[in-house]
Amino acid sequence: MQLHQLGRNAQLSARGATRSGRVSRAARTVVRADAGSKPTVLVSEKLGAAGIDMLKKTANVDASYGLSPEELKAKVALSDALIVRSATKVTREVFEASKGRLKVVGRAGVGIDNVDLVAATECGCLVVNAPTANTIAAAEHGIALLCAMARNVAQADASMKMGKWDRNTYVGTSLTGKTVAIIGFGKVGSEVARRAKGLGCKVIAYDPFASAEMAKAIGVTLMPLDDCLAQGDFFSLHMPLLPTTKNLFNDEVFAKIKKGARIINVARGGVIDEAALARALDAGQVSQAALDVWADEPPKWEGHPLVNRPDVVCTPHLGASTTEAQEDVAIEIVDAVVDALMGKLSANAVNAPMVPAEVLKELQPFIALAEGLGKAAVSLTGEGAFTDMSVIYQTPRGDDLDTRLLRANVLKGVLEGTTTAMVNLVNADLLAKKRGINVAEVTESGTGNDVLSGMGIKIQTTNTKFSGALDKGAISLQGSVRNGIPFLTRIGSFDVEVALEGSLLLIRQIDQPGLVAAVATKLANEKINISFMSVGRTGAGQEAIMACGIDSPPSAATVSEISKLNGIQEALMFIETQN
Structure with missing residues (x-):
């Protein structure tokens, strides 16, 4: 058994899921427009026609380009979703102006540095992007800049248009045999690597999160950053703009690179300190640069240290600007936004765990179980706060199990029973942190071929509405999935067989003949009507728990009458789970 203490700073956010082809309640509560009417989607920057046409089939589309910040804030208050590219700044003020109506922001592209993710999460707003549609276009542009820079294509073109025939000035360098160092070996970086290999280049890469096996499969060697800096003839940058990557290429890094190296950036302008690059060019430490992205877009033309230099090839953020990529990005982001508004899972979610599709497929049957256990446990908790909770996973995979989605659904189930605030899988972590809930995860060895053989939850409190659920000072529940249906398999120290569907009546009793009939x-x-019944007992004539699945909740008077039957110690309307 291994204990993972997450504490108050646990990062939990996730999406709902589907089960048996239906959208689950967990999924429907993530993001959803008002029932009975089409959602309104604000598109604030030009989007491909194919995407707009798709969007109009399911939503009212407000295509308003070039909005001022004040105009944007006015419109989001009337919108269920917002689709942007890179120019629109979706700030905290924008989220606050939506007054809770904005359910999803779609970024038509990869980078999301123009969206305030913290504010989005606090407001329960899902953020999705389109990370795959423009991958090839960006990689192709990176290779185009590599070739154009190596052979001085842009400079020679400008010279000829001035009436000059200057062959000697624009002698280039061969790519064959040169080392291309790719910094950021994700989707785009790996595609650049494949193409650079085809040009006869040796390719090395730095990415602390990349798979060495994947790199090896395409003939790329992963190595530490300093080793890349020392060996690279060309540097192709493909990392996101994060606090850890901002100005990554600065004076210190430029001092470490091979003298005369060349830099290509089709990632984000902020990963290069532009003033530092200008100094490196002046010193000859860097011989050339080719830049598609800028710290400020558009850059400030007057006095800019790089734009007007003859040793820098400049393009205006054209990485995704092919006809095919524009249409594909539009379709990808519209799919993600519409799915989110319908409450479906989106693999493109940014402020939620990005669980791989194959893992998500395995976990789907257990998502309803996770939320159901959370709801069940907190429904048994008496008055007063609790701060410590454990989630237990029985799995044959041990620590290799990705538990983020399951953990978040447990937490969502708990929070919906303990707060009046709107809870969804985007903001569950934040609300838990504010309530001071500490979450620990325990991985236990499981059996079978499924990703999970069971789950459990323990809430550390002795104050309960149903004392039969107490086990060693905690409300304790365990469950599993049978034929796609979540079941409770243990309540406290009692074994049961209770489907977490419909209305459940929980009874603690002294085992004796006639009680089932009396209830x-x-x-x-x-x-x-009773749909099913499960009785778990410690022994004949001893303490037992009876769990009844019933078609509708009984009145408080009937529950009270049942609790007064001879031999019954307590009765509780346990949980109502909507399908």
Whole structure:
């Protein structure tokens, strides 16, 4: 057994899921427009026609380009979703101006540095992007800049247009046999690597999160950053703009590179300190640069240290600007936004765990179980706050199991029973942190071929509405999935078999003949049918728990009458799970 203490700073956010082809309640509560009407989607920057046409089939589309910040804030208050490219700044003020109506922001492209993710999460707004559609276009542009820079294409073109025939000035350098160092070996970086290999280049890469096996499969050697800096003839940058990557290429880094190296950037302008690059060019430490992205876009033309230099090839953020990529990005982002508004899972979610599709498929049957356990446990908790909670996973995979989505659904189930705030899988972590809830995860060895053989939850409190659920000072529940349906398999120290669907009545009793019939009679008097019943006992004639699945909740008076039957110690309307 291994204990992972996440504490108050645990980062939990996730999306809902589908089960048996239906959208689950967990999924429907993530993001959803008002029922009975089409959602309104604000598109603030030009989007491909194919995407707009798709969007119009399911939403009211407000295509308003070039909005001022004040105009944007006015319009988001009337919108369920917002689609942007890179120019629109979706700030905290924008999210606050939406007054909770904005459910999803779609970024038509990869980078999301123009969207305030912290504010989005605090407001329960899902952020999705389009990370794959422009991958090839960006990689192709990176290779185009590599070739154009090596052979001085842009400079020679400008010279000829001035009426000059200057062959000697624009002698280039061969790519064959040169080392291309790719910094950021993700989707775009790996595609650049494949193409650079085809040009006869040796390719090395730095990325602390990349798979060495994947790199090896395409003939790329992963190595530490300093080794890349020392060996690279060309540097192709493909990392996101994060606090850890901002100005990564600065004076210190430029001092470490091979003298005369060349830099290509089709990632984000902020990863290069532009003034430092200008100094490196002046010193000859860097011989040339080719830049598609800039710290400020458009850059400030007057006095800019790089734009007007003859040793810098400049393009205006054209990485994704092919006809095909523009249409593909539009379709990808519209798919993600529409799915989010319908409450479906989106693999493109940014402020939620990005679980690989194959893992998500395995986990789907357990998502309803996770939320159901959270709801069940907190429904048994008496008055007063609790701060410590454990989630237990029985899995044959041990620590290799990705638990983020399951953990977040447990937490969502708990929070919906303990707060009046709107809770969804985007902001569950933040609300838990504010309530001071500490979450620990325990991985236990499981059996079978499924990703999970069972799950459990323990809430550290002795104050409960149903004392039969207490086990060693904690409300304790365990469950599993049978034929796609979540079941409770243990309540406290009692084994049961209870489907987490419909309405459940929980009874603690002294085991004796006639009690089942007496309970059924009381429910029948209120015309309530029992769909199933499970009894777990410690022994004949000893303490037992009876769990009844019923078609509708009984009145408080009927529950009270049942609790007064001879031999019954307590009765509780346990949980109502909507399908």
